[in-house]
Amino acid sequence: MAAKKSTLKVILLGDGGVGKSSLMNRYVTNKFDAHLFHTIGVEFLNKELTVDGCKVTLQIWDTAGQERFRSLRTPFYRGSDCCLLTFSVDDNQSFLNLNNWKKEFIYYADIKEPEKFPFVVLGNKVDVTERQVSLEDARQWCQENGDYPYYETSAKDATNVAVAFEEAVHRVLAMDDKTDYLIPTDTVKLHRKPRSANICCS
């Protein structure tokens, strides 16, 4: 029997300019393009992974952050397995807005049990010297909001990027272990064979 394929949908949310597109590109192509355009509309990239010997396709969705585009962005939240809440450590406002992003996601993705949904928080641009958000503040926010894993990343010099995305994958697979967290798209589980232990391989 051929190896079972499974697709995980991960979505990057956060203020415009915090580096969502750069993080996605760094992770998928391992490049940092300082001339990247700002995102218009909705894009996604796939990355093939092997987790515990199993093949997983990570589908990473990236959107434009401006309020005006909300109605055309939020439909794509549906069916997400994990949400990467992103801010930039040199922009305090983007940190303060994490809460709004989380709320928007839970509402539009129609998450039934938000407490159980896997969020991962990324503080990007750690290579920049003038920080506006301290490590402690970020950690505290994560702890108070549901004990989310927190990573300080740099898309520019690749710090922690792969680690953060892989954490997202692990979170999702771990959720499957605990079974039935009810995101509305239960059929997607059909071909993502529940347990991470037996997801794979022949």
Next chain:
Amino acid sequence: MAADSVLKVIFELDGVFIHPGADEGGTDQDLLLSGSLRILEKDAEVLVEYRPLEDSVDPSNMLCAGQDSSSVVEWAQSPRDKSQSHQLLETQQSYETEWDMVNAVSFRKKPCANGEGSLSHSQGRSRWAFSVSVSDLRSITVKDEGWTFLILHLKEPSAPLPALHFHQGGSREFLDSLRRFSLLTESPGDQTCLLVSTPNKVLSQSFENLLDDNNFGLVHRFQRDPYVATLGGLSKVTNYIFDALRGAEEQQQRPPEEVADLLGEVIPGLEINQQEEPGFEVITRIDLGARPQVSRTEPLTADDWSKHLDAEGRLQGVEELRNKIFKGGLCHAVRKEAWKFLLGYFPWSSMSEERKSLQRAKTDEYFRMKLQWKSVSEEQERRNSRLRDYRSLIEKDVNRTDRTNRFYEGLNNPSLTLLHDILMTYCMYDFDLGYVQGMSDLLSPILFVMENEVDAFWCFVAFMDQMHQNFEEQMQGMKTQLLQLSTLLRLLDLAFWNYLESQESGYLYFCFRWLLIRFKRELNFQDVLRLWEVMWTGLPCQNFHLLVCCAILDSEKQKIMEENYGFNEILKHINELSMKLDIEEILQKAEGIFLQIRSCKDLPHSVSTILGFTDCHGSAPTKPGSAAALRPTRQDVCSNGLCRENRPPNSCRAEFTS
């Protein structure tokens, strides 16, 4: 279902005025009556109702509002006086650096000419109230005199209804709401006249009930057209079989379907009334003839251009010139001059002296607006979150726009400062809209060509006049265009459209970026310049850019269908076409499609409307050279076919006042 015999307010707008004096042909133009306009649904009937305000307002105290301070006109004045009051205001403004001018609607007291206020008791008022069923409407006249007013005409002859004056805006919203229950089409002979036709009432009724049920997925499909929904359903079945044959390793997942349903909610589906008859598709499928081969020509040279200029610098043979530009584009050297005409910054009929004085006036105006944001102190900005947000977004986006282009590359490139300053000034020019992502993409090629801050600004303003609706709060322009494109695609290639529909992609969301910024991200920079100048000729028809979309889709459909792409794959595939497209090939194909549609005898009305074919169809295929005859008049119709209300009076298409 609960909607039966319950009165439902579909639309409501206060501050709609009637001018009883003027309507009666009387000389007393000062009388005006404020009231509320509603669209009601009552016992399966849709009514338009107007009621003057009951509690009487002394007409001598009536206030009238302009959209922004620069358009404040005491509208009781005759139109001839307007220019004067503008001038007056402009001098005033130069002493004001108050920048948040659009936000604050300015009010002026109307001079009291008739102290009696003869309509101040409600008896007098109620005789102006009316209520008519939408199905009794024959047409609506839409006129603009600095504000919009509408006149409703009934099918049955009767006493005329009073004109409704939208001094505080809202006419477009009203018409949009009306479109939910009726088809409004421009009358062939008269652009100011919208013909009203109502679809089967029972159908629209049950469709409303569905909406009440919140059953969106179903509504979405039903809303489009029950007929197509069935067809789409059928092709879905076919695809299932197809899947089964392929070995169903790529079964449809639910998430894309849900995403699609939600999108369908945001982009309301093709409405029933967009099609006159259910047989529409069958007819068009039969009748669309072969697509003619089209050739393109060399770009217009500086020599060619100067041959069209007379001694006074007036352009001769404008139609021919425009045709040449449509067929071949412009050599780069001509662009700086020609774009100003194409965009409408310079009138085609102007002499060079007139253009010089126009530029002088526009330079003053630009710097006055620039000074407005330049002179905002840090303290002030701290208290103005909208300005702050605009600025921060502009700063971020300027750094992410065309940075590989020589003109914008490197740190501290002065062109970046220009991009920034022009966008900030545009916020002052149109503070309601402000800055929306995508606008930097529209400005960048213009600044690149103009190499001049002031000219680039006014050309950008002119381009934004066409693109404005794309960026507005409700993104109505985007929704309209996606629907129009869907209508065209169904005519051109029903099989492909059905395939897309079966993959939950029938509303063509994946064309979002194409439409929002006119292919700016899809083509390399030089090709964007070519495409835009071709589009700005307004040839060969209205909404030509939608045919450009069709041309690209036509080239991709084989791949999409053969690979059996689903919702996600289609989106990805289209996104990844970026920078791989050949502009000349696309333009050839798009013009070919135009000729093909043009020669179709039984063109559905919806398609003619989208493309602005106002004469009767069935004429012989138009020769490319004579395409000019079809051009809609430019100043009335934006390139998306929609008229913009309340165009700022100092729009660069204004006449010379010098």
